[in-house]
Amino acid sequence: MPIPTPFHSRQLPLVTSQEWREWSGYLAPITYGPSYEYEYYAIRNAAALIDVSPLFKYEISGSDATRLANRIFTRNIEELNIGQIGYTPWCDDHGKVIDDGTVWRLEENRYRVTAADPNLRWFQDVGYAMDVEVHDVSTQYAALALQGPQARNILMQLDQGAPLKSLPYYQLTYGETRRFPFTITRTGYTGDLGYELWVEAQHAECLWDQLMGIGQDYGLTPAGLAALDMARVEAGLLLIEVDYISANTALIDSQLSSPYELGLSWTVDLDGGEFIGKQALITEKRKGSDWTFVGLEFEWLELESIFKAVDLPPQVAGRANRDPIPIYKWGEQIGQVTSRVFSPIQKKYIGLGTVETGTAKLGEMVDVEVTVEYSRQRIRAKLVKPQFFSPKRKRAVLDD
Amino acid sequence: MTKRYDAIIIGGGHNGLVTAAYLARAGKKVLVLEQRHVLGGAATTEEIYPGFKFTVFSYVVSLLRPEIIRDLELTKHGLTILPLESTVTPLPGGDYIYRGPDHWKTYRNIARFSQRDAEAYDEYSRMMYYMAKAVKYILEIIPPDPTSLKPGEIGGLLDMARHFLKLPEEQFYTLVKLMTMSSADFLEEWFETDPLIATMSASGIIGTFLGPRSPGTAYVLLHHYMGEIDGVFRAWGFAKGGTGGISNAIASAAQSLGAEIRTEARVAEVIVKNGKAAGVTLENGDEIYAKTVASSLDPNLTFLELLDEKHLPDELLDDVRKYKTRGSSGKVNLALDALPEFKSVPQGREVLRGAISFSPSVNYLERAYDDAKYGDFSRQPYIDMILPSMIDPEMAPPGKHVMSCFVQYAPYELREGTWDDKREAFGDAVINTLSEHIPNLKKLILHRQVLTPYDIEQQIGLSQGNIFQGELSLSQLFFLRPAPGYAKYRTPVRGYYQCGSAAHPGGGITGAPGRLAAFEILKDGLL
Missing domain, CATH: 3.30.1360.120 (Probable tRNA modification gtpase trme; domain 1)
Structure with missing residues (x-):
């Protein structure tokens, strides 16, 4: 309850x-x-x-706080200045993502961490025998x-x-x-x-x-969360248990994802600290990842025409839809759309998803499943960078 | 050195800019010439009073084609269309009727007046969906010429006939009624609540010199339902930054595609050489040459002002002279010191970010028309109001507001006096009408801008101040718009085209004429 x-x-x-x-x-x-x-x-x-408020929040402090943070997070925490925040995933030993969140460097050796799921035990266990305290705040x-x-x-x-x-x-x-x-x-x-x-x-x-x-x-x-979910899909931001499954909850190996497979290679610093999962990620980087995180733009005219065939206007998810749908190429399933929404400001039907690496490149067309009046059909969608909306104001700094 | 262009677009209104953007997208060298210092024509936003942005002329957007937003990537160029989906009608005596996005809230609101009407409202919406679907087909095609025997034209006509014959019998009859009846008569077949009928019929009179009881106005009702059938697209919206936001986004897209835009460059004349358009002469005497020229102005200007009569057949001259561009509306824009307090409307964002319609009864509207019929502005006009600053906070300083009032009726030609003498009296009539519902209004006004049909003509060139570049009556639509034989964006002068609201499918911020014109221009391959 x-x-x-x-x-x-x-x-x-x-x-x-x-x-x-x-x-x-x-x-x-x-x-x-x-x-x-x-x-x-x-x-x-x-x-x-x-x-x-429901986000999980942790505080890490003590003389080994930076050491612990660098052990947990895939980013090089040493590089964060005091007052700076880093978005980062954290992994298990196999380099599979457990959760993602933000790490704030409050002081030289004091951090705040936000997470989607409970992580206290993991953080404390990783910090075993270090001079560090982890609190759930x-x-x-x-x-x-x-x-x-x-x-x-x-x-x-x-x-x-x-x-x-x-x-x-x-x-x-x-x-x-x-x-x-x-x-x-x-x-x-x-x-x-x-x-x-x-x-x-x-x-x-x-x-x-x-x-x-x-x-x-x-x-x-x-x-509310409906609006937030629409905005985050446009921004191409991942949602745990929707766009990926945590290594803590996955039941079979194929449900696991590495940061590379989630489009988060920019958060993995292999030259930085000895973070958990690093060796596995070094290997994965060398061999290549199985999956690639992508954005999709559904071909609107095709969507219109399959609905027109049954005499209906196009009907698409108004709120973000989290029921996954398959992605095909040459008739073979190569991945899935995990989040999709009609972007009201762009008048485009967009999605976030995963495809098998090497099956399709950005800019290429794939087929996606659309249900029209109970019948499963396919239309084309273009693979694009998984970020549909990023206005300048997001990062802009003004003169004082 | 004189530069040569593939196409010159006369008029930097939203349609002209759309044509320019599509031509530029096809790799053509395009120049847009706008007489004013700002782009947008009737779709402009100007800071008339410091800190307050007025969406000076047009104020809402109904049907901006979503394919234009996608094709030209207008979102990247700053376009945001915000939903505007409720209408409240304040009534004398303190009550109101509200219709909004929440189905059952609307149902309950109408049921306060009539439970039958509350139920009929859903049925009516569904019927209008079918009607709009039937007619939308016409809006999306280039009108075939019914008098031509060319196979393409006959094919087009047959397609059209087949389309309409496919309609179920009941829908076909309703469509005929819509094409012929007055909006009030049509609505009275469905509803019994007078203020509801009045408010709904008002969308049948906007921009026309007709009253709610004038036959032909029911069709205009339908025009406003067209957005509904795009499914996920809304019927009405407000552009962030005012309607100038739309023009600026299209202009930015056009420029990024390579189009050149010049403001304060009024065209005096289209240069015709050997029966073919060759460029334009500006008012300052400069000549600019191009392979084609497209005018987004109204027919009066496109044909009678910019061309020498000798280039036009008599029939067309006659048709253009008879083309109805009677202005019927004015605009009052106010800068307000605080949020106005409505006597009979629930205060609060949910209602005040929607439209506020001063249309308490059908007789009220018809009486407003009576004044205009005999050459006067309405003493108690129909007013369609929005508070842009309630929708987009950037329209006014924090805590202050802008109010946009579309006012009908105001005839272009007054029975007595001139608009210069009567402008302020017209403004007063509007403020007095509003003050009955907003007692503190007069105290809040920091600045008032009154625009009569004459002002609209003088400032942005719309003949007689007609907001649609010619009435949207059946006699002026489809293959009759603007004149029989010239509904396909072409003119008797080779290489001279029409691309504004006076061309099919007509007025409103749709971009549709501009887009279809660009396709026809490209098809001719002259550039």
């Missing part, structure tokens, strides 16, 4: 749709109002407030993602002192209101300009109220 997040009292009257779902044991709104699309557009056009902090082109303007009203204009993408800073301090990370799961705010859970409601008050003049809209 899901339990409320620290923002629940504020969400409850706003979730007029009564659409909730469970997220890591918490109750999370799927949509607030009648239309998930307004919430999606709030992310792309104005600003959206998304409760991301998940319930200590509530978190709000403030995402969208107006996010900075709103945040600047909340704390006029915080150096937000110059804060680069994937950096953190500290803010405060008259009543409590909070941490600001320039991160998010939308591929847009945005921040995530981390506050002691007792101040959660107060932070929500202040943001909603200021946000009124900036089009701030609370957004």
